[in-house]
Amino acid sequence: MTLDSRIPGGPIAEKWDRRKFENKLVNPANRRKYDIIVVGTGLAGASAAASLGELGYQVKLFGIHDSPRRAHSIAAQGGINAAKNYRNDGDSIYRLFYDTIKGGDYRAREANVYRLAQVSVDIIDQCVAQGVPFAREYGGLLDNRSFGGAQVSRTFYARGQTGQQLLLGAYQSLMRQVDAGTVDMYPRREMLDLVVVNGQARGIVCRNLVTGELESHAGHAVLLCSGGYGTVFYLSTNAVNSNVTAAWRAHKRGAFFANPCFTQIHPTCIPVSGDHQSKLTLMSESLRNDGRVWVPKNPGDKRPPAQIPDADRDYYLERRYPSFGNLVPRDVASRAAKAVCDEGRGVGETGLSVYLDFADAIRRLGVETIRARYGNLFDMYKRITDEDPYQVPMRIYPAVHYAMGGLWVDYNLMSTIPGLFVLGEANFSDHGANRLGASALMQGLADGYFVAPYTVANYLGGTPTPAVSTDHDAFKEARAASQGRIDQVLAVKGSRTIRQFHRAIGAICWDYVGMARNEEGLQKAITEIRRLRDEFWQDVSVPGDKNNLNPSLDYAGRVADYMEFAELLALDALERRESCGGHFREEFQTPDGEALRKDDQFSYVAAWEFQGVGTRPALHKEPLVFEEVHPSQRSYK
Amino acid sequence: MAMTVTLRVWRQAGPAAPGRLETYTANNVHPDMSFLEMLDVVNEDLIKAGQDPIAFDSDCREGICGSCGLVIDGIPHGPDRGATTCQVHMRRFRNGDTITIEPFRARAFPVLKDLVVDRGAFDRIIAAGGYVSMNVGGAPDANALPIPKDVADRAMDNAQCIGCGACVAACKNAAAHLFTSAKIAHLGLLPQGEAERGRRVVQMVEQMDAEGFGSCSNEGECEAACPKEISIASIARMNRDYLKAALGK
Numbered sequence: 001m002t003l004d005s006r007i008p009g010g011p012i013a014e015k016w017d018r019r020k021f022e023n024k025l026v027n028p029a030n031r032r033k034y035d036i037i038v039v040g041t042g043l044a045g046a047s048a049a050a051s052l053g054e055l056g057y058q059v060k061l062f063g064i065h066d067s068p069r070r071a072h073s074i075a076a077q078g079g080i081n082a083a084k085n086y087r088n089d090g091d092s093i094y095r096l097f098y099d100t101i102k103g104g105d106y107r108a109r110e111a112n113v114y115r116l117a118q119v120s121v122d123i124i125d126q127c128v129a130q131g132v133p134f135a136r137e138y139g140g141l142l143d144n145r146s147f148g149g150a151q152v153s154r155t156f157y158a159r160g161q162t163g164q165q166l167l168l169g170a171y172q173s174l175m176r177q178v179d180a181g182t183v184d185m186y187p188r189r190e191m192l193d194l195v196v197v198n199g200q201a202r203g204i205v206c207r208n209l210v211t212g213e214l215e216s217h218a219g220h221a222v223l224l225c226s227g228g229y230g231t232v233f234y235l236s237t238n239a240v241n242s243n244v245t246a247a248w249r250a251h252k253r254g255a256f257f258a259n260p261c262f263t264q265i266h267p268t269c270i271p272v273s274g275d276h277q278s279k280l281t282l283m284s285e286s287l288r289n290d291g292r293v294w295v296p297k298n299p300g301d302k303r304p305p306a307q308i309p310d311a312d313r314d315y316y317l318e319r320r321y322p323s324f325g326n327l328v329p330r331d332v333a334s335r336a337a338k339a340v341c342d343e344g345r346g347v348g349e350t351g352l353s354v355y356l357d358f359a360d361a362i363r364r365l366g367v368e369t370i371r372a373r374y375g376n377l378f379d380m381y382k383r384i385t386d387e388d389p390y391q392v393p394m395r396i397y398p399a400v401h402y403a404m405g406g407l408w409v410d411y412n413l414m415s416t417i418p419g420l421f422v423l424g425e426a427n428f429s430d431h432g433a434n435r436l437g438a439s440a441l442m443q444g445l446a447d448g449y450f451v452a453p454y455t456v457a458n459y460l461g462g463t464p465t466p467a468v469s470t471d472h473d474a475f476k477e478a479r480a481a482s483q484g485r486i487d488q489v490l491a492v493k494g495s496r497t498i499r500q501f502h503r504a505i506g507a508i509c510w511d512y513v514g515m516a517r518n519e520e521g522l523q524k525a526i527t528e529i530r531r532l533r534d535e536f537w538q539d540v541s542v543p544g545d546k547n548n549l550n551p552s553l554d555y556a557g558r559v560a561d562y563m564e565f566a567e568l569l570a571l572d573a574l575e576r577r578e579s580c581g582g583h584f585r586e587e588f589q590t591p592d593g594e595a596l597r598k599d600d601q602f603s604y605v606a607a608w609e610f611q612g613v614g615t616r617p618a619l620h621k622e623p624l625v626f627e628e629v630h631p632s633q634r635s636y637k
Numbered sequence: 638m639a640m641t642v643t644l645r646v647w648r649q650a651g652p653a654a655p656g657r658l659e660t661y662t663a664n665n666v667h668p669d670m671s672f673l674e675m676l677d678v679v680n681e682d683l684i685k686a687g688q689d690p691i692a693f694d695s696d697c698r699e700g701i702c703g704s705c706g707l708v709i710d711g712i713p714h715g716p717d718r719g720a721t722t723c724q725v726h727m728r729r730f731r732n733g734d735t736i737t738i739e740p741f742r743a744r745a746f747p748v749l750k751d752l753v754v755d756r757g758a759f760d761r762i763i764a765a766g767g768y769v770s771m772n773v774g775g776a777p778d779a780n781a782l783p784i785p786k787d788v789a790d791r792a793m794d795n796a797q798c799i800g801c802g803a804c805v806a807a808c809k810n811a812a813a814h815l816f817t818s819a820k821i822a823h824l825g826l827l828p829q830g831e832a833e834r835g836r837r838v839v840q841m842v843e844q845m846d847a848e849g850f851g852s853c854s855n856e857g858e859c860e861a862a863c864p865k866e867i868s869i870a871s872i873a874r875m876n877r878d879y880l881k882a883a884l885g886k
Contacts, residue, residue: 047773054772066694067760069800070702086780122776129776131769131829133793140783158793164701165796172768179764187757210749239696273669278677279698380699383717383724386669449773497684499677543684548651549750551692552684 003256003607003622006410007111012628013093016115019411020454024461031056032182034460035219037204039191039246041068043163043441044424045225046170047448053177055453060217061174062189062206064241064554069171072227072239073444076163077284077377079145079155080127080441082120087144091152093117098629100439103149103329104404104432105581105597106631107262109605109624111411112429119450120442124156126449130169134158147437148285149329149636155438160284160376166441170448189215190554191246192482194222194253194420197474200465201420205478207486209554212547214479216470221419221456224250225448228403228425230263232562232569233514234506236400237269237282243558244565247407247426255415256607256620258408258428260565261573264435264582265515266401267333270384270394271353280399281384283356284377285437288326290361290370291394293317293333295354299344305355305393316340320592324636331434331582331595332636334398338515339593341397348395357393398515402440404431404582405572408607408622412455413447416607418463421456423447428605433581486546489556494539498552501536502559505529505566513570518586522574526567530614533563564613571608575619578602590633599631640666640732644679646691647739649748656748658737668728672715673698673705675727676738692751698723700864703799706806707752708739713803713862721801721864741802743811745849756802758848759816765844766837767820769829788826795823797865804859804867810851815859817845818875819867825878835882842879 008015008022026034034057038049041063049061065071083096096117101108128134128142134156135143144153158165177183188209195203195216203218229244230236251257268283294315296308316336318325328336337354346352362370367390371378378389385395406428413421413429424444431439469475512525536559544550579588579595580602588596605622642663649656663679670678673695680690695705705722709715715725730736738752746754796819804815821838824830830837853872860869 051773065696065702065704066756067703067800069760070696070704072697072702074702074799075697075699084779124779125776126773128779128782129769129771129829131792131824131827133789133796133823133827134779135793136784136786136789138786140785140789141780158796161701161797164799165793168796172763173771173773175760175764176768176770178760185760187760239702240698241696274667276667276670276674276678278671278674281699379719380724383720383726386726386728453773497681499681541684543687544689549692549753552690 001416001620003408003620004410005109005622006412007109008411012110012114015111016118023454023458026457026461028056032058034058035060036221036223036456037217037219038062038223038225039204040071040225040227040426041065042071042073042225042227042424043167043170043444044448045071045223046167046174047445048223048225048423048452049183050170050173050177051449051453052456053180053182056182059177059183060186060219061183062186062191062204064188064190064209066187068174068185068187069168071167072242073167073441074164075239076441077160077282078147078286079157079162079438080123080166081147081154081438082124082156082442083117083154084121084124086142087153089152091154095152096120096154099150100430100436101432101629102634103434103436105434105595105634106432106599106603106626107259107580107624108430108432110626110628115451116430116443116446119446122450123442123445127166127169130173132158132165132169145286146289146327148288148327148333149436157286160374163441166445170445191226192249192557193478194250195474195478196253196417197468197472199418201417202468203470203475205475205482207482210549212550214482216475216479218468218470218475220460220465221421223421223423223452223456224407224426225423226426228406229565230400230403232505232566233400233509234503235272235277235280237266237280240279243561245558245561248561248565250407250415250417250420252610254417254610255420256408256609257405257568258605258607259405259572260569261513261576261583262404262433262581263400264330264402264404265334265398267330267337267398268356268396269399270381271348271350271397281380282399282401283381283394283396285330287356287374287377290373291326291356291358292360293326293354293356295340295345295347305357314340314345321636328636329434329436334515335584337398353395353397355393356396358389359393362390402435404428404433404435408605412458413451414455414459419459419465421452423452433583485557486553489540489560490542490546490553492537492540492542494541496539497541498556498559501532501540502562504532505559505562508532509566509569513573516584516586517573519574522570525570526574529563529566529570536560536563568608568617572606576602576606597631603631638668640668640727640730642666642730642733643735645735645737648691648751650750652747652749666727668726670727671698671723672709672725672727673723692753694753695723700724701799703801706741706801706803708741708806710737713741713806714864719864719866741806743805743850745811745813746802746805756800758850759800759802761848762813762817762841762844763820766833766840767824769824770833782828784827792823792826795819795826795867795871798867799865801864803862803864805850807858807862808851809858810854812853813845813848813850814853814872814875815863815867815869817841818871821875821878822871825874834878835885838875838878839882842875
């Protein structure tokens with residue numbers, strides 16, 4: 001099978017308009033005849049379901065939470081980018097496009113990224129009209145701040161709760177459609193399988209997490225908006241129920257998985273405090289607007305921070321990257337933090353953290369200004385660490401945060417299975433090897449409000465989708481397979497808990513597929529993952545039964561999928577013998593320790609085709625063609 | 638410095654089953670653990686002992702998703718002001734303490750299992766009118782309509798609600814006035830929400846009543862329990878808006 005990215009022809013600025021014009025349409029009177037299944041209620045899923053409902057399609061929306069408003073988009077803190085140029089500081093659609101391509105270390109598709117930058121301006125208009133209370137200036141106009149990887153201020157924000165406000169905006173539009181009867185909401189449902197009929201995605205099997213019942217739902221198209229796979233590392237900034245299950249099971253039905261090794265390690269998280277820890281908490285990147293990152297110049301300097309004079313401090317980001325300073329992109333900042341800790345200059349009890357210091361900003365701007373900008377983040381930090389960042393510097397360390405990789409999609413956001421669309425973090429499309437701050441919210445809403453409504457219509461309008469009922473053999477087979485897997489995991493009755501296995505797979509991934517990777521470690525990771533997977537199926541202990549609310553059983557299914565997915569993660573990292581963005585292979589670096597790409601060999605999207613558990617997947621390469629931006633060694637110096 | 642605490646936990650097999658408090662001992666509790674991490678450890682021990690772990694909802698574990706919600710020693714979300722259950726840390730307790738843990742109780746929040754309740758009523762209140770009716774595609778430029786900063790800030794104060802239900806659990810009448818009024822205030826303060834202001838308040842209040850939530854008797858328990866410290870001034874505002882809209886009908 002050859003991958004067809006279906007990028008429209010013509011100049012980059014006209015591609016999306018051209019595609020929208022070429023697209024088939026569905027007559028308003030016919031839309032209600034189409035059932036569209038949406039899985040996931042975060043920014044991508046909620047916005048897609050609301051938009052499609054407004055257009056008159058019949059939408060069924062599924063989410064694992066008790067309410068669509070709980071999806072993990074809610075936790076995004078810092079902001080959302082848009083090329084509005086309200087600051088008059090030289091921003092433009094082209095600049096946002098350029099920054100995103102460069103920030104992604106030239107591993108994203110130009111046409112998709114350009115479209116993202118184009119619709120970014122519409123997103124802000126849409127959200128303001130919904131009543132999203134973005135931060136404003138005294139004149140009443142919208143405020144902006146800067147984020148990493150950009151030298152303009154294009155980030156819109158709502159205190160430190162931008163994701164919450166954007167998700168609630170989408171959720172409210174969604175609930176309006178629920179009230180209008182165009183969207184049926186199915187809360188506390190987990191998708192366990194994709195149903196493919198005659199090569200088309202025609203439905204899902206899901207588990208009712210309250211009653212335990214397996215349910216089948218048929219539709220004319222399926223939109224997967226199920227987020228990223230960061231929790232494969234066990235500890236991450238993701239919500240504890242975030243998982244790869246829906247995406248992974250679609251992969252096992254034929255959807256290719258692209259670039260799984262592109263995972264983002266976020267530089268500013270609260271460090272690990274002990275073995276009991278269940279998740280890590282992000283401190284927004286926006287803090288780097290005013291906070292200065294430093295460590296002691298000399299290894300072993302155990303003085304309290306206030307007693308270390310400036311001369312004995314190393315503001316290593318400002319030193320190494322004078323033009324971007326503390327606002328270098330996330331991958332660069334994370335690696336730099338790891339490097340100083342590896343040199344023995346890390347701070348805190350474990351030596352695995354660096355300072356993020358606001359003393360200068362407080363002196364310059366006053367406590368009240370800092371409180372207005374970051375008060376809720378400072379409170380959150382104090383609550384967790386019992387230290388007051390107004391008095392002592394924060395301690396931060398990198399943590400797994402975002403998955404750039406995901407299911408492969410073409411320009412229309414359709415996967416390799418016709419009729420299966422993938423939106424938001426669950427797809428691979430826009431961020432290349434490293435996502436810039438404040439771009440995840442932008443992408444989720446772009447896909448849901450402004451891309452999928454057009455491309456899904458084109459699919460439905462141009463593809464025969466004969467009636468299918470849930471009595472079809474394909475549904476029966478998928479239901480039986482899901483039931484079989486549930487019965488199998490309950491039958492093991494071993495001696496180790498699911499959490500023990502999750503911690504173990506996470507430790508392998510963090511040690512060998514984390515911030516720095518090498519050939520030997522990745523080989524070892526694959527061996528260990530396979531061994532652990534075998535142990536899981538022989539020794540896991542899952543309490544309770546399948547016919548009621550049983551969070552342990554839900555968790556077991558997700559960890560079982562990670563036992564398979566982790567191997568693909570490591571394999572992709574092994575086979576990409578270059579460094580780029582968040583994927584750092586120790587063998588490939590510049591003399592000063594920066595990521596060294598190998599464009600002649602690896603300027604492609606690695607799309608993996610499932611061949612069976614434990615069998616090597618088939619690699620398909622989508623070459624990346626750069627017509628606008630010439631790939632160069634990324635420099636933030 | 639590990640602590641040991643005794644837990645009295647509400648166990649209930651299902652919505653129709655009777656519930657009761659059962660006692661557990663949590664050993665090796667570290668002061669830096671979050672309250673939910675302490676429960677994770679208790680559950681690990683229960684699983685190893687072949688017993689049914691305690692069911693509770695939680696997701697983001699940083700105080701924003703609104704999934705978690707336990708009544709800890711009689712207080713929704715526990716002893717810290719302006720915090721959710723997941724933000725409470727064990728350093729708030731002392732070695733040897735006995736801690737009672739119950740679900741958010743209200744007629745409109747039926748218990749599904751143990752500490753997990755169904756808060757679907759909140760979604761239905763939002764569906765009744767907690768939005769601005771505008772379709773994707775028709776929005777004017779975001780800066781076309783300036784909004785004074787203090788108005789935007791007050792809207793944001795109310796928009797911060799995470800829909801956890803602590804206000805209902807704290808209220809002796811199990812009223813949902815703080816939740817409902819926060820959304821009404823958020824949208825009603827902004828010019829974008831003005832067109833539907835009357836219709837919104839009437840429909841949301843009627844839905845709130847239909848769900849079986851109680852009446853407000855102005856005691857302010859909801860405000861004290863709210864993890865986002867939303868002010869009961871929004872309730873007064875809702876009542877004014879409701880009266881105006883109902884009389885104008």
